[in-house]
Amino acid sequence: MDATQIDHVRRFTRTVTERVGVLHEHYLGRERPVGEARLLWEIGERGQDVRRLRERLGLDSGYVSRLLRSLERDGLVTVEPRPQDRRVRTVKLTEAGRAERATLDRRSDELAGSLLAPLNTVQRARLVAAMAEVDRLLTAATVTLDAVDPGHPDAQHCLRAYFTELQERFETGFDPARSLLPNAGDLRPPHGLFLVARLHGEPIGCAGLKLPAGAPPEIKRMWVAPHARGLGVARRLLAELEARAAEHGRDVLRLDTNKALTAAIALYHSYGFQEVAAFNDEPYAHHWFEKRITRPPSE
Amino acid sequence: MDATQIDHVRRFTRTVTERVGVLHEHYLGRERPVGEARLLWEIGERGQDVRRLRERLGLDSGYVSRLLRSLERDGLVTVEPRPQDRRVRTVKLTEAGRAERATLDRRSDELAGSLLAPLNTVQRARLVAAMAEVDRLLTAATVTLDAVDPGHPDAQHCLRAYFTELQERFETGFDPARSLLPNAGDLRPPHGLFLVARLHGEPIGCAGLKLPAGAPPEIKRMWVAPHARGLGVARRLLAELEARAAEHGRDVLRLDTNKALTAAIALYHSYGFQEVAAFNDEPYAHHWFEKRITRPPSE
DNA sequence: TCCATTCTCTGACTCTAGTCAGATAATCTG
DNA sequence: CAGATTATCTGACTAGAGTCAGAGAATGGA
Numbered sequence: 001m002d003a004t005q006i007d008h009v010r011r012f013t014r015t016v017t018e019r020v021g022v023l024h025e026h027y028l029g030r031e032r033p034v035g036e037a038r039l040l041w042e043i044g045e046r047g048q049d050v051r052r053l054r055e056r057l058g059l060d061s062g063y064v065s066r067l068l069r070s071l072e073r074d075g076l077v078t079v080e081p082r083p084q085d086r087r088v089r090t091v092k093l094t095e096a097g098r099a100e101r102a103t104l105d106r107r108s109d110e111l112a113g114s115l116l117a118p119l120n121t122v123q124r125a126r127l128v129a130a131m132a133e134v135d136r137l138l139t140a141a142t143v144t145l146d147a148v149d150p151g152h153p154d155a156q157h158c159l160r161a162y163f164t165e166l167q168e169r170f171e172t173g174f175d176p177a178r179s180l181l182p183n184a185g186d187l188r189p190p191h192g193l194f195l196v197a198r199l200h201g202e203p204i205g206c207a208g209l210k211l212p213a214g215a216p217p218e219i220k221r222m223w224v225a226p227h228a229r230g231l232g233v234a235r236r237l238l239a240e241l242e243a244r245a246a247e248h249g250r251d252v253l254r255l256d257t258n259k260a261l262t263a264a265i266a267l268y269h270s271y272g273f274q275e276v277a278a279f280n281d282e283p284y285a286h287h288w289f290e291k292r293i294t295r296p297p298s299e
Numbered sequence: 300m301d302a303t304q305i306d307h308v309r310r311f312t313r314t315v316t317e318r319v320g321v322l323h324e325h326y327l328g329r330e331r332p333v334g335e336a337r338l339l340w341e342i343g344e345r346g347q348d349v350r351r352l353r354e355r356l357g358l359d360s361g362y363v364s365r366l367l368r369s370l371e372r373d374g375l376v377t378v379e380p381r382p383q384d385r386r387v388r389t390v391k392l393t394e395a396g397r398a399e400r401a402t403l404d405r406r407s408d409e410l411a412g413s414l415l416a417p418l419n420t421v422q423r424a425r426l427v428a429a430m431a432e433v434d435r436l437l438t439a440a441t442v443t444l445d446a447v448d449p450g451h452p453d454a455q456h457c458l459r460a461y462f463t464e465l466q467e468r469f470e471t472g473f474d475p476a477r478s479l480l481p482n483a484g485d486l487r488p489p490h491g492l493f494l495v496a497r498l499h500g501e502p503i504g505c506a507g508l509k510l511p512a513g514a515p516p517e518i519k520r521m522w523v524a525p526h527a528r529g530l531g532v533a534r535r536l537l538a539e540l541e542a543r544a545a546e547h548g549r550d551v552l553r554l555d556t557n558k559a560l561t562a563a564i565a566l567y568h569s570y571g572f573q574e575v576a577a578f579n580d581e582p583y584a585h586h587w588f589e590k591r592i593t594r595p596p597s598e
Numbered sequence: 599t600c601c602a603t604t605c606t607c608t609g610a611c612t613c614t615a616g617t618c619a620g621a622t623a624a625t626c627t628g
Numbered sequence: 629c630a631g632a633t634t635a636t637c638t639g640a641c642t643a644g645a646g647t648c649a650g651a652g653a654a655t656g657g658a
Contacts (some may be wrong), residue, residue, distance in 0.1 A: 005411075005415065005423065005424075005427045006408050006411045006412060006415075007411075008427045008430055008431045008434070009411035009414055009415065009427065009430060010407050010408070010410075010411050011430075011431075011434050012430035012431070012433060012434045013319050013323065013407075013410065013411070015433075015434045015437050015438055016315055016319065016433070016434075016437065017319065017320070017323060019437050019440075019441060020312050020315065020316065020437075021316070021320070024312065024316060108309050108312075109305050109309070111309075111312065112304075112305045112308035112309050112312070113305060115308055115437065115440060116304065116305075116308065116440075117440075118439075118440040118441075118442070119436065119439065119440055119531075120531070120534070120535075120538075123436055123439065123440075123531060124304065125304075126432060126436060127308075127432070127433065127436040127437070127440075128304045128307045128308065129432075130429045130430075130432035130433045130436065131307055131308060131310075131311035131429075131433055132307045132310075132311070133425060133426070133429035134311060134314075134315070134426065134429045134430055134433055135307070135310050135311045135314045135315075137418065137422055137425060137426040137429065138314050138315065138318050138319075138414065138426070139314055140417075140418065140422065141318075141414060141415075141416075141417040141418055141422075141426075142318060142417075143417070232418075232419070232422060235419070236419075239419075
């Protein structure tokens with residue numbers, strides 16, 4: 001990370017906070033305080049639990065409560081206990097609330113328009129492309145990787161989604177019980193580990209590492225949610241597993257995969273894996289890969 | 300401006316305000332309120348007039364005064380009347396103020412670093428490049444063009460800078476009195492007009508249009524400050540003059556230029572001007588251009 | 599010289615945004 | 629069923645950010 005990079009980022013944050021920040025206030029913070037507007041937005045068309053709102057916006061419970069009272073007074077929302085659990089309260093937009101949210105929506109469009117308006121067609125296209133790139137990479141930078149127990153709800157969520165996807169994509173279908181790793185529970189220390197990738201707290205990907213005694217470690221159950229693809233999450237998962245395997249003193253990494261998973265196969269190649277002869281009799285595998293582990297790539 | 304462009308911009312502002320905005324608060328708003336920090340930053344190493352600070356930050360005079368008192372109490376700045384005009388007060392950083400500003404500076408670097416940290420080398424390079432592009436184009440979008448009297452201080456500033464530059468770049472030097480337009484005062488209605496481009500209120504470029512009765516309008520005195528080049532300001536000035544000439548019912552636009560101004564010549568070509576035979580005897584001109592005016596390009 | 603103007607400051611406000619310490623009600627656990 | 633836990637609410641605060649109406653000093657112009 002060199003000084004000119006830092007300098008560019010600083011210029012960027014300065015320009016953006018000045019230009020976008022100021023306009024943001026100007027367009028969105030007009031007749032409604034920003035806190036209420038954010039809440040109104042986050043409630044969404046279909047309603048939300050108060051608890052979730054608090055989590056999503058990272059706000060104090062008392063504060064949210066007060067904001068909701070204010071929105072309620074203005075007739076924009078209704079707050080009611082959830083029938084199944086009357087401690088939890090659910091917020092819904094009223095007709096007026098929906099209308100207010102729609103104007104916020106329109107303001108957002110106006111803001112976007114005002115940023116583009118002074119530019120000519122070529123500049124606009126470039127700005128939009130650059131913004132999409134910044135958006136994508138900043139989003140990628142907020143993805144966190146954590147080792148969790150394979151039984152953790154987030155891990156289970158990813159595994160279920162993974163199995164469903166395999167079921168759809170393999171020509172033979174997929175039944176985890178017939179695979180060589182029927183039980184993901186094996187992917188916990190000391191026999192392995194399991195990583196979950198999260199974006200804004202939501203699980204969006206996973207990868208497991210099997211650490212058999214006396215045999216090379218194997219990558220298993222790697223998956224990234226469709227909406228999170230293109231962020232480099234899979235590559236980060238690979239790098240993290242490689243680093244962890246190295247920490248365990250291992251010097252080679254293995255994996256097997258199905259011919260239907262073309263994107264994954266391309267990733268393994270580009271990440272430095274070499275195709276090798278079958279080293280197990282996984283019924284769903286068509287390709288086997290191996291990579292010698294060095295120190296984790298210094299950055 | 301289509302819907303997917305708007306959508307990309309909206310995603311961008313959302314991601315950026317969430318990620319950059321939050322970190323900004325976290326890193327910069329620590330021991331000092333944001334208002335004071337901004338002020339401290341804007342004072343700069345060499346001191347500033349209070350009036351200028353107010354203008355730059357767009358703050359109420361009472362508010363700035365209060366912020367300065369607070370910084371003064373903390374021993375970070377000294378405020379003194381300016382000897383020439385004792386109404387105006389000038390703020391200077393003390394040693395402690397300079398130190399505080401340096402820590403803000405370091406925090407800014409840390410913020411930038413934290414944005415880049417989770418990414419790998421390739422992603423970093425891409426993010427930085429995209430940020431530089433966004434920065435450049437958002438800056439370009441904040442440039443304003445206004446018709447002013449050629450005698451306006453901002454116009455005079457640009458003309459002086461323009462003449463100085465020509466003096467340096469023409470092999471023969473340049474003396475405005477020997478040119479065909481000795482007096483820029485002719486570039487005011489009804490015989491012409493004069494545009495000034497400004498960025499954050501500072502003049503960064505200009506262009507004049509001569510509207511002689513019975514002859515095609517001519518572009519004169521077009522200049523963009525070196526630090527503002529690459530923002531498409533010259534192109535915008537051309538487009539604006541073209542539109543104004545069209546409003547005056549004119550259907551052709553002319554200009555002459557010196558062979559030393561290669562970038563300008565390239566711009567004229569790419570903007571649709573055709574080189575023509577000399578239509579005047581401007582002593583400093585080597586090339587003469589003409590363009591038929593249509594309706595201003597619709598965007 | 600006097601009056602208008604410019605620049606800054608002070609006092610008295612307002613509104614957001616948010617924190618913190620309980621109180622209360624519903625639900626879960628043993 | 630008692631006690632712990634969870635989800636929400638209320639009251640009492642604080643700090644930041646800014647507005648507005650003058651007051652007062654210095655300066656410029658007729």
